Amino acid sequence: MDSAALLDLLGNENRRRILRLLARKPCYVTEISDYLGVSPKAVIEHLRKLEEAGLIESRIDDQRRKYFHIARNVRLEVTVSPYGFASKSAYPANSSFDITTCRHLSLDVSLEQTDDLDELLEVLDDLEQLENELSLAQRWVQGRLCDVLDRISEAVDAGPESRIYADLLTSVRSEPKSVGELSEDIDAPREVVAELLEVMADNGVVRRTERGWELTREGTRSQQS
Numbered sequence: 001m002d003s004a005a006l007l008d009l010l011g012n013e014n015r016r017r018i019l020r021l022l023a024r025k026p027c028y029v030t031e032i033s034d035y036l037g038v039s040p041k042a043v044i045e046h047l048r049k050l051e052e053a054g055l056i057e058s059r060i061d062d063q064r065r066k067y068f069h070i071a072r073n074v075r076l077e078v079t080v081s082p083y084g085f086a087s088k089s090a091y092p093a094n095s096s097f098d099i100t101t102c103r104h105l106s107l108d109v110s111l112e113q114t115d116d117l118d119e120l121l122e123v124l125d126d127l128e129q130l131e132n133e134l135s136l137a138q139r140w141v142q143g144r145l146c147d148v149l150d151r152i153s154e155a156v157d158a159g160p161e162s163r164i165y166a167d168l169l170t171s172v173r174s175e176p177k178s179v180g181e182l183s184e185d186i187d188a189p190r191e192v193v194a195e196l197l198e199v200m201a202d203n204g205v206v207r208r209t210e211r212g213w214e215l216t217r218e219g220t221r222s223q224q225s
Helices: 003-010 013-022 029-036 040-052 117-155 163-173 179-186 190-202 217-224
Strands: 056-060 066-070 075-081 084-090 206-209 212-215
Touching: 003 013, 003 075, 003 084, 013 029, 013 040, 013 066, 029 040, 029 066, 040 056, 075 117, 117 163, 163 179, 163 190, 163 206, 163 212, 179 190, 179 212, 190 206
Parallel strands: none
Antiparallel strands: 056 066, 075 084, 206 212
């Protein structure tokens, strides 16, 4: 599901409360209405939107009551920093995915398949602890990203919180590029790119050659220090 649409959908507190309730157990409209303290009519409208988005489904029990439950696992990630705003949504990876292919990740993946209840509870505890650790790691990475971007801004004598300089430098790091190519790479107007390149050229960070714009040796050393 598109992350922007998901953010809009979850912007309503009552819809978030509905999902929190349904994450514990399936419920019918009256149960949800009592839990939220709002009218059944309002609950039905919230459920309709959640169902249209594919987040929940319904089933009819033997007493002809319609129960709603969460339909799928969806992860929404939102990053807000001085250097940008980003959001993305994704479904969990297939169970056959080999986590060891993630070369920057180191963890114990020897969780054997089992039907023993006691072992399953132990695996559950291990996975919940891992989930907490990964959340902490994500916050650590975001902090380090901002720190590195701060240092890049200082190295090129750019203004504070200027992500666009880092994007330009990353683009020319591998090979020389023209203003047009850089404009496409970082999705910025050509005139803006040209102006920023001139600023960095005055600071000795990049230079224009026959092949295009490239990092200077001084700029490379500044990036590595």
